[in-house]
Amino acid sequence: MLPVNKHFCFCTFAASKVYRSLARELAKDLEKYSPGTTFIIFTDNPSEFSNYSNVLVFKHKRQGVLYYHERRFAIAKALSMFNSCIYLDADVRICAPVPEDMQWLPGITARSCTTMVKHLQGLIKKTDPPRPNVIKLFEFIKKMGRKLDLDAESDQVTFINEFLFVVTRDAGKEVEFLKQWEKLALYAEVNGYHKHPGYAMGLAAAKVGFPVRHNVMEGIDFFDDRIERVRIAKGLSDPKAKQVYFETQRRIENPQLxxxxxxxxxxxxxxxxxxxxxxxxxxxxxxxxxxxxxxxxx
Known part of the structure; x- marks a missing residue:
């Protein structure tokens, strides 16, 4: 029986054997730590999620080249049913109870974001001289901005790290945001830029005036392997504390073939x-x- 309460849901996109397996682990986490909350999954094989009472699953036929921008379809469905949706990458884990009283302002609330220009300049400054592919990316992002009559180097344009963010309805702006994201997704993909939808998301949000804000989301105790490695390296996390999550992800992502x-x-x-x-x-x-x-x- 699907949960019917709450003003928000979780959602993800999970295609291919590896990501479906990871999403099933996430479904178990949410069933345990956020009971009564719907988890919307768009996937290429819905039958693998039939035994999860908290999951509302939809079959999805790929529209792009790779799967990175496909998450917009899961978000669109979630916002048609709930005021807010918490998007989690399929390889993220939830590690503790999620508060039931979370409230989100209209727009996008991101666990990690910064201005587009700061993000891109950071990539450029990583090496001396800058890597040619990074310079090419910067020029392409500026070109994407011009497609929408935007200056991608403006402080009003945000880069969104796409592993954990919340989208909340804003009097229809969320629909326009998704439309602009789709345009940019198609443009990026036919030009060979299939990954990192955070660029298109930030430009689309700026185009329609859809607010983007940062929030550390202290109420959501999550595991993301890349972030956890950084925290361990900085001495901010015990290497053993979430070792089980590392091991599970490693086992799923690296099957014996x-x-x-x-x-x-x-x-x-x-x-x-x-x-x-x-x-x-x-x-x-x-x-x-x-x-x-x-x-x-x-």
């Missing part, structure tokens, strides 16, 4: 990538030509 299985997996990913890239370029080109715009790769 034979050499033929590894070869088949690599070949499958290669074929799958180019199939979806060509499909997206063709369908997007046809769509934009229908609207008198053929500059999807410009």
């Amino acid at each position: 034979s050499i033929p299985e590894k070869v088949m997996m690599k070949a499958s990913k290669f074929i799958e990538y180019y199939y979806h890239l060509i499909r997206l370029i063709i369908t997007t080109t046809l769509k934009t030509r229908g609207h008198g715009d053929t500059g999807i790769r410009g």
